[in-house]
Amino acid sequence: MYPRAVMNLISHLSRLPGLGPKSAERLALHMVRAPSNEVLGLAKAVARLKDEVCTCSSCHNLADRDPCSICGAPDRDESVLCVVETPADLAALEAAGCYRGKYYVLYGALSPMEGMGPDELKPGDLLRRVRDRKVREVVIATNPTTEGEATADMLARLLERAEVQVTRLGYGMPVGGDLKYMDGLTLSRSLESRRKID
Amino acid sequence: MYPRAVMNLISHLSRLPGLGPKSAERLALHMVRAPSNEVLGLAKAVARLKDEVCTCSSCHNLADRDPCSICGAPDRDESVLCVVETPADLAALEAAGCYRGKYYVLYGALSPMEGMGPDELKPGDLLRRVRDRKVREVVIATNPTTEGEATADMLARLLERAEVQVTRLGYGMPVGGDLKYMDGLTLSRSLESRRKID
Structure with a gap:
C-alpha cells in the first residue's frame, strides 16, 4: 500500500506503547513529508539515546553521568530516601520543588x-542502600493504586529489618479537586486523614 | 529533569502531530528502557525514510520508484483518474479493491x-495530466468536509477547460451506520441520492 520504507517505519512505530496502527501510519506519513533536517534530527535523537543515557548506580534514576546530579548534590539530605515507581514520578516530585532528600527508583510496582x-x-x-547510607526515614511514594499499595506494603515489611522510619505519601482530596466528582475511596481516605485547623 | 538525550528526544517527538509533551515524555521514557536493537531499528527506519521514498512524477503518490507501481501497471484503466487529498486516502481506496483506474494525489485541500x-x-x-493522457473521467474523491467540497468545486470548474467528465463520490449513509446516530446533513444527502430498488 505504501513504499517499503514507510511500511517499515509504521511497523516500528506501532510497537511503541499507546500508538496503534492508525497513529503509526499518520506519524509515518507526516514524517515522509516533513523537512529532512527535522526527520534526521529525530532519527539521531533516538539513536543517541542508548549511548548517552546511563543509570545512576545509587538511585537507579536515568542520568547523564553516574552518580546522577541529585545523588551527587552535597546539599541534599541523605538521611531521607523517597522511593518512587518511575523516573517520571521522580520528575514530578522534583518539579514540585518541595522535597530535599534523595530518591530511589523501583522501575515498576508489584x-x-x-x-x-x-x-x-x-x-x-533498597535494603542495602538504606543500611549503607544510614537512612533515617524512607518515604514510600508509590502510586495510590492496587499495585502501588501492594508494593508499599511489601517494602514496609522488608524495611522492618532495617532501623528506619517508614512513611507513606498522604491520601486525600487533590488541590483544586471537586467533592461532587471525587470517588468514594478518596473521600473516605480524606476523612480518615482529616486534621484539626490550627 | 531528565538526562539531556531524553530531553532532546522529547522535544523532537513533541513536534510530531498528535503527540503532546506528555505523550512524547512517555514514549521517550519507554525507548530509554526498551531493548537496544528495537530502538536502533526505529532510528534507522526514520533515517532511511527520506532516502528511500520518492514521489511518483505521474500521480504524485509516495513510491518506491518512479513511476509508482499503480502508474506503471499496464492493466489499470488510464482513462479514469481518481483525485484524492492524501496518500492515506489512496491507500484506503486501494484496500477496498473496487477501483481499477489511476490516481492523482493533491496533498491537501483548499x-x-x-x-x-x-x-x-x-x-x-492536474489539468496537464488530464489533457496529456486523454483522460475520459475524473472522479473527485476529496473528503466530504468543507475543505474537500471547496476543493471539489474548484477542480470541477478548472476541469471545464478539458473535455472530460467530472464525477464526485456518492454521499449517503455509511454501510453499517445507524440512522438514529446519523447527522442531519448526511441524512438529507442520503435522501437526495435515493435510488429506485430494482
Missing part, C-alpha cells in the same frame, strides 16, 4: 499479571 | 486558514 514479582523490584538493593 | 490556496494544490499539473 503486578503479577505483568510478571512483576517482588524479585523483579530488587528489594535487596 | 484551506485558507492553513495557507492552502488554489496555487498550493498545483491545479495546472
Whole structure:
C-alpha cells in the first residue's frame, strides 16, 4: 500500500506503547513529508539515546553521568530516601520543588499479571542502600493504586529489618479537586486523614 | 529533569502531530528502557525514510520508484483518474479493491486558514495530466468536509477547460451506520441520492 520504507517505519512505530496502527501510519506519513533536517534530527535523537543515557548506580534514576546530579548534590539530605515507581514520578516530585532528600527508583510496582514479582523490584538493593547510607526515614511514594499499595506494603515489611522510619505519601482530596466528582475511596481516605485547623 | 538525550528526544517527538509533551515524555521514557536493537531499528527506519521514498512524477503518490507501481501497471484503466487529498486516502481506496483506474494525489485541500490556496494544490499539473493522457473521467474523491467540497468545486470548474467528465463520490449513509446516530446533513444527502430498488 505504501513504499517499503514507510511500511517499515509504521511497523516500528506501532510497537511503541499507546500508538496503534492508525497513529503509526499518520506519524509515518507526516514524517515522509516533513523537512529532512527535522526527520534526521529525530532519527539521531533516538539513536543517541542508548549511548548517552546511563543509570545512576545509587538511585537507579536515568542520568547523564553516574552518580546522577541529585545523588551527587552535597546539599541534599541523605538521611531521607523517597522511593518512587518511575523516573517520571521522580520528575514530578522534583518539579514540585518541595522535597530535599534523595530518591530511589523501583522501575515498576508489584503486578503479577505483568510478571512483576517482588524479585523483579530488587528489594535487596533498597535494603542495602538504606543500611549503607544510614537512612533515617524512607518515604514510600508509590502510586495510590492496587499495585502501588501492594508494593508499599511489601517494602514496609522488608524495611522492618532495617532501623528506619517508614512513611507513606498522604491520601486525600487533590488541590483544586471537586467533592461532587471525587470517588468514594478518596473521600473516605480524606476523612480518615482529616486534621484539626490550627 | 531528565538526562539531556531524553530531553532532546522529547522535544523532537513533541513536534510530531498528535503527540503532546506528555505523550512524547512517555514514549521517550519507554525507548530509554526498551531493548537496544528495537530502538536502533526505529532510528534507522526514520533515517532511511527520506532516502528511500520518492514521489511518483505521474500521480504524485509516495513510491518506491518512479513511476509508482499503480502508474506503471499496464492493466489499470488510464482513462479514469481518481483525485484524492492524501496518500492515506489512496491507500484506503486501494484496500477496498473496487477501483481499477489511476490516481492523482493533491496533498491537501483548499484551506485558507492553513495557507492552502488554489496555487498550493498545483491545479495546472492536474489539468496537464488530464489533457496529456486523454483522460475520459475524473472522479473527485476529496473528503466530504468543507475543505474537500471547496476543493471539489474548484477542480470541477478548472476541469471545464478539458473535455472530460467530472464525477464526485456518492454521499449517503455509511454501510453499517445507524440512522438514529446519523447527522442531519448526511441524512438529507442520503435522501437526495435515493435510488429506485430494482
